[in-house]
Every structure is written in C-alpha cells, then in structure tokens.
Amino acid sequence: xxxxxxxxxxxxxxxxxxxxxxxxxxxxxxxxxxxxxxxxxxxxxxxxxxxxxxxxxxxxxxxxxxxxxxxxxxxxxxxxxxxxxxxxxxxxxxxxxxxxxxxxxxxxxxxxxxxxxxxxxxxxxxxxxxxxxxxxxxxxxxxxxxxxxxxxxxxxxxxxxxxxxxxxxxxxxxxxxxxxxxxxxxxxxxxxxxxxxxxxxxxxxxxxxxxxxxxxxxxxxxxxxxxxxxxxxx
Numbered sequence: 001x002x003x004x005x006x007x008x009x010x011x012x013x014x015x016x017x018x019x020x021x022x023x024x025x026x027x028x029x030x031x032x033x034x035x036x037x038x039x040x041x042x043x044x045x046x047x048x049x050x051x052x053x054x055x056x057x058x059x060x061x062x063x064x065x066x067x068x069x070x071x072x073x074x075x076x077x078x079x080x081x082x083x084x085x086x087x088x089x090x091x092x093x094x095x096x097x098x099x100x101x102x103x104x105x106x107x108x109x110x111x112x113x114x115x116x117x118x119x120x121x122x123x124x125x126x127x128x129x130x131x132x133x134x135x136x137x138x139x140x141x142x143x144x145x146x147x148x149x150x151x152x153x154x155x156x157x158x159x160x161x162x163x164x165x166x167x168x169x170x171x172x173x174x175x176x177x178x179x180x181x182x183x184x185x186x187x188x189x190x191x192x193x194x195x196x197x198x199x200x201x202x203x204x205x206x207x208x209x210x211x212x213x214x215x216x217x218x219x220x221x222x223x224x225x226x227x228x229x230x231x232x233x234x
Contacts, residue, residue, distance in 0.1 A: 001191060002050050003030070005183025007058040007130055008088045009176040012037035015046065016180035018163065018188055029162045030188065032170075034177050040093035047098065054120045054191045056128040056183040059091035060084075061103055062204040072111060073127075073199025073206045081141045081217045082132040101125050104190075106201045114211055117193030126190060126207045130179035133186045136208040137161070140218040145175050149223065154178055161185055185209070 003018040015035040020028050035046070047053055064071045074084035095103075104126035106113055134142050137157050143150035155170045158181055163170070170178065189195045189209035196213045199205035 002053045003184045003187040003191065004047060004050075004053050004055045005058065005128075005130075005180040005185070005187060006043060006047075006055065006091075006094065007176055007179045007183060008085070008091055009037050009174075011088075011090065013040060013043045013090050013094060014174075014176040014180045015043050016177060016184045018181070018184045020188075021164070027162050029164055030185070032163050032165050032167075032181055032184070034165075034167060034173065034180070037176075040090045040097060044094055044097035048101075053124060054187040055098065055101075055125045056187040056190065056207070057091065057094065057125065058085060058128055058130045058133075058179060058183040060087040060204065061091070061095040061125070061127045063087065065200075065203050068203075071199065071204050073204050076111065076198045077129060077132055077206060079216065080132075080135070080214065081219070082129060082135055085129055098125050103127070104197070104205065104207060106197055106205060108201055111200065112198045112213060113196065115190055115193065115195040115197055115207060119193075120191045126187075127204060128183050128186045128207050130182045132206065132208050133182040135217045136210045136213065137182075137185075139214070140220065141222050143223055147223070151175070151178075154182070158182065158185065 005016045007014050014037050017033045018030040021031050077084050102123045104123040134154055142153050186209050195207050195209050197205040197207050
C-alpha cells in the first residue's frame with residue numbers, strides 16, 4: 001500500500017509518498033519518498049500509475065453548495081483553531097483528474113464522525129488539511145510554520161510517528177514537503193481506520209487523524225513565554 005500526500009506549492013503541487021517497512025520488532029516504520037513539484041497532470045499520472053494508493057489532498061476538493069458563501073468543514077476547522085486551505089487551479093484540476101477514483105463521502109447526516117474501517121477501498125481519495133493533521137496528532141495547536149519552533153515540532157512529530165526520509169533528512173526539507181508528508185501520514189491513519197471527518201457530507205468533508213476530534217484544539221503551551229523589552233515612548 002502506498003500512502004500519498006499532496007499540497008499546493010506556488011502554482012504547482014508537492015507530492016510525498018509513504019510505504020510501510022515491516023521489521024521483526026514493532027513499531028512499523030514509514031519510508032518516505034519526496035517528488036519534485038509538478039503540475040496536476042504530472043501528479044495525477046504518478047498517482048494513477050499506482051495500483052494500491054490512498055491519497056490525502058491538503059486542499060479543497062470541492063466548493064460550497066450553490067448559493068452558500070463557504071463550506072461547513074472550513075467553519076468547523078476554524079472553530080477548532082485551524083485555518084482552512086484555499087483551493088488553487090492545480091488542486092481543482094487534480095480533483096477533476098482523480099474524480100473517477102472515488103473521493104471520501106461519509107454515509108452520515110451529521111457534521112462530525114469517525115471514518116469507517118475499510119472506507120479507503122471505495123474512496124481512496126480524501127481531503128485533509130496539513131496544519132489540522134499536525135494539530136490532531138499533537139492534540140493541541142502548534143506555532144505557525146513561519147516560527148522556528150513550529151517547524152521543529154512538525155519535524156519531531158513526523159519522526160515520532162516513525163517517518164523515515166529515504167532521500168535525505170526531514171530537517172533539510174521544504175515546508176511544503178513536510179506538509180505533504182503529514183497528509184500522507186493522514187492517509188495511513190485513514191487506511192487503518194484511525195481517522196475522523198468533519199463537514200457537511202453532501203458538500204465536502206475534511207479528514208484528520210484520530211478516532212475523535214476535540215471541539216477546539218488547546219491553545220495552552222503553544223509558545224513558551226519569552227521576555228520582550230518595551231521600547232520608550234516616542
């Protein structure tokens with residue numbers, strides 16, 4: 001099984017792929033491969049060449065219902081402290097190119113639920129959110145990606161989940177590569193039945209790792225306190 005993550009990157013798409021590495025002793029390790037950024041056509045060609053891929057796309061796969069200004073899943077992410085991703089031309093094209101594979105649609109009329117085991121057989125493609133993945137794995141909010149501590153915590157989370165970079169070192173990767181790896185990690189959790197969804201099933205839902213999601217990711221301890229000296233009045 002190949003667990004794939006895709007995120008937008010400056011007019012292109014970034015693809016990362018994880019594969020389980022079985023060893024005599026647990027835990028299961030996840031071997032990571034990273035691709036050069038490419039177009040929706042290139043990424044779709046690569047993904048469609050795989051017979052057993054589960055694909056998490058870290059951007060909207062569908063827009064709001066007709067006549068509505070926004071999507072329920074985006075509002076539910078914001079309520080939990082996670083900024084929704086914006087759709088791009090490349091992610092829209094990728095969604096169209098993968099449409100026939102089957103995108104995740106929960107058989108439920110609620111707004112939050114657990115992904116049923118085996119859903120990936122019928123729905124190998126799903127929408128996720130890279131920051132939401134990291135928050136769900138940590139059980140709290142993380143500092144922004146532009147903050148050094150934010151990047152440190154994201155890399156340490158991937159390492160703690162036994163993601164191994166076969167082509168280098170996670171500490172040397174671009175932000176988008178780490179985000180794509182997080183989406184691929186979510187694909188792994190989705191495939192093993194340890195993931196949840198939120199949103200309007202008739203519109204669009206976002207999948208995040210974990211058997212349940214908090215009403216809000218905690219703000220506590222996001223950044224350690226530091227001293228800043230006040231400038232004199234002008």
